Amino acid sequence: MLDPNLFRNDLDSVIRGLASRGFEFDRETYQKLDSERRRVIQEAEVLKAERNRVSDEVAKLKRAKESADHLITQQRDMGDRLKNLETAEKAAEAAFKDFLSTIPNVPHESVPVGQDEHGNVEMKRWGAPAVIEQPKDHVELGTKLGILDLDRAAKMSGARFSVLKGMGAKLERALINFMADRQSAAGWAEVMTPYMVLPHSVYGVGQLPKFEQDLFKTMRGEDTLYLISTAEVPVTNLYREEILAEDQLPLRHCAFTPCFRSEAGSYGKDTKGIIRQHQFHKVELVAFTTPEQALAEHEHLTACAEAILEALELPYRRVLLCTGDMGFSSRKTYDLEVWLPSQKTYREISSCSWFGDFQARRANIRFRPKDGKPQFLHTLNGSGLAVGRTWVAVVENGQQPDGSIRIPKVLVPYVGAESIG
RNA sequence: GGAGAGAUGGCCGAGCGGUUGAAGGCGCCUGACUCGAAAUCAGGUUAUGGGGUGACUCAUACGGGGGUUCGAAUCCCUCUCUCUCCGCCA
Numbered sequence: 001m002l003d004p005n006l007f008r009n010d011l012d013s014v015i016r017g018l019a020s021r022g023f024e025f026d027r028e029t030y031q032k033l034d035s036e037r038r039r040v041i042q043e044a045e046v047l048k049a050e051r052n053r054v055s056d057e058v059a060k061l062k063r064a065k066e067s068a069d070h071l072i073t074q075q076r077d078m079g080d081r082l083k084n085l086e087t088a089e090k091a092a093e094a095a096f097k098d099f100l101s102t103i104p105n106v107p108h109e110s111v112p113v114g115q116d117e118h119g120n121v122e123m124k125r126w127g128a129p130a131v132i133e134q135p136k137d138h139v140e141l142g143t144k145l146g147i148l149d150l151d152r153a154a155k156m157s158g159a160r161f162s163v164l165k166g167m168g169a170k171l172e173r174a175l176i177n178f179m180a181d182r183q184s185a186a187g188w189a190e191v192m193t194p195y196m197v198l199p200h201s202v203y204g205v206g207q208l209p210k211f212e213q214d215l216f217k218t219m220r221g222e223d224t225l226y227l228i229s230t231a232e233v234p235v236t237n238l239y240r241e242e243i244l245a246e247d248q249l250p251l252r253h254c255a256f257t258p259c260f261r262s263e264a265g266s267y268g269k270d271t272k273g274i275i276r277q278h279q280f281h282k283v284e285l286v287a288f289t290t291p292e293q294a295l296a297e298h299e300h301l302t303a304c305a306e307a308i309l310e311a312l313e314l315p316y317r318r319v320l321l322c323t324g325d326m327g328f329s330s331r332k333t334y335d336l337e338v339w340l341p342s343q344k345t346y347r348e349i350s351s352c353s354w355f356g357d358f359q360a361r362r363a364n365i366r367f368r369p370k371d372g373k374p375q376f377l378h379t380l381n382g383s384g385l386a387v388g389r390t391w392v393a394v395v396e397n398g399q400q401p402d403g404s405i406r407i408p409k410v411l412v413p414y415v416g417a418e419s420i421g
Numbered sequence: 422g423g424a425g426a427g428a429u430g431g432c433c434g435a436g437c438g439g440u441u442g443a444a445g446g447c448g449c450c451u452g453a454c455u456c457g458a459a460a461u462c463a464g465g466u467u468a469u470g471g472g473g474u475g476a477c478u479c480a481u482a483c484g485g486g487g488g489u490u491c492g493a494a495u496c497c498c499u500c501u502c503u504c505u506c507c508g509c510c511a
Contacts, residue, residue, distance in 0.1 A: 038471070038472095041470075041471055041480085042471065042472075044480080045470095045471065045472090045479060045480045045481090046479090046480095048479085048480060048481085049479060049480070051491075051492080052479095052480085052492085054491065054492090055439070055491060055492040056439080056440085056492090057491095058439075058491055058492070059439035059440080059491095059492075060439090060440090062439070063439080063440085068491080071491065072490095072491045072492095073491085074491080075491040075492085076491070078491070078492095079489095079490075079491080093470095243431075243468095245431085368431080373468085374468075
């Protein structure tokens with residue numbers, strides 16, 4: 001959520017920023033809701049002040065053992081009048097908040113303006129894609145080696161699920177352990193979290209109320225729990241409603257979790273293979289910082305994700321997303337894209353975002369500066385990395401003419417073999 | 422699943438219808454003492470929202486929601502969570 005003061009102090013620049021990402025800010029509705037809210041608050045507070053004054057009078061009289069009956073009679077209907085006003089106040093506050101919570105974050109000034117992915121800017125490339133004659137894709141390679149079984153996955157769960165077998169399952173586990181080991185060694189304190197969360201946690205990171213259709217929802221009686229779409233959700237919410245000390249920042253966590261996404265609206269996209277699944281594994285990096293630390297932390301976090309790709313000898317590039325291609329909550333996002341020989345292109349394998357205080361405001365996460373009042377901190381996160389897509393990249397980039405897969409050196413101790421097949 | 426206890430400020434912990442935004446302690450800040458530090462002493466130290474250029478002022482908040490009352494941290498209902506004991510269980 002954006003800071004209401006931003007609207008009050010610098011409405012025009014906010015509107016311009018939002019427009020750059022293709023969001024049209026409804027100025028009229030905003031002003032109507034804001035003035036209504038303030039009107040009701042003031043009305044209620046005048047009445048409450050009056051009630052408090054009279055109650056004090058009553059207290060004084062009673063202590064002096066005098067009669068206060070005339071005041072009490074006079075105040076009889078105060079309760080009802082106030083109750084009505086309080087209801088109106090709550091409604092006005094809620095309407096205002098609902099309006100604000102559907103407004104996306106304002107892009108940072110360093111973000112290029114653009115409508116969609118064509119406006120993204122490539123920042124760097126690392127590694128030269130190997131020359132492979134007639135490269136096979138991971139489905140063909142995996143199926144032949146008996147390490148991937150999509151047909152049987154479909155039998156039990158339908159489309160967009162997979163079964164990994166033998167060395168395929170072991171490779172998945174190896175990647176998870178390698179990534180979690182590396183990131184925790186790099187200073188990202190590991191956490192294991194719930195995979196089901198309450199609605200307010202999803203709201204806190206900005207995926208509710210607008211993106212419910214992307215999530216799996218479960219019911220327990222009347223209560224809703226969502227399956228997490230990313231570890232960002234539980235890890236960011238670790239400190240909801242808390243005030244952290246400034247010297248705790250930057251606070252860095254990594255978390256391995258499965259991720260669940262309904263992929264509504266992506267019918268026909270990446271239907272082949274395990275690039276886009278309803279369930280996949282990810283090692284996520286999440287950072288909490290002061291506003292001053294945030295931009296440097298964004299670079300650091302991205303570098304930590306890149307380090308995994310480099311250790312795995314996977315060619316990749318870093319892309320700075322333009323205003324029109326960024327997620328709802330983000331101020332600035334780098335995507336890391338890995339080379340896939342079968343597609344002869346780079347595909348997203350990590351997304352590293354800085355959210356400013358947008359999520360912190362929604363989840364009410366603050367820090368106490370050395371001298372001064374508590375203020376909202378900044379949050380950042382990025383994949384380090386998406387495990388399923390890394391599995392694909394290792395298999396496709398490591399493929400040999402005989403159909404076997406060469407395992408990257410750093411992974412050999414984890415896999416227990418130098419090649420598969 | 423059964424029985425009971427509890428939830429108060431950054432932390433611990435009193436209060437159980439009206440001078441309590443909240444005793445006392447810890448922590449933290451300022452000052453005194455000191456060459457400096459520790460100890461000691463004195464003072465200060467919640468957050469959010471409204472109004473005001475400002476000093477300031479008003480409102481709200483004692484797990485969440487609802488109720489009783491002129492007035493609720495205090496009484497009633499309800500939900501959530503935590504703890505103890507019993508049962509069941511990976």
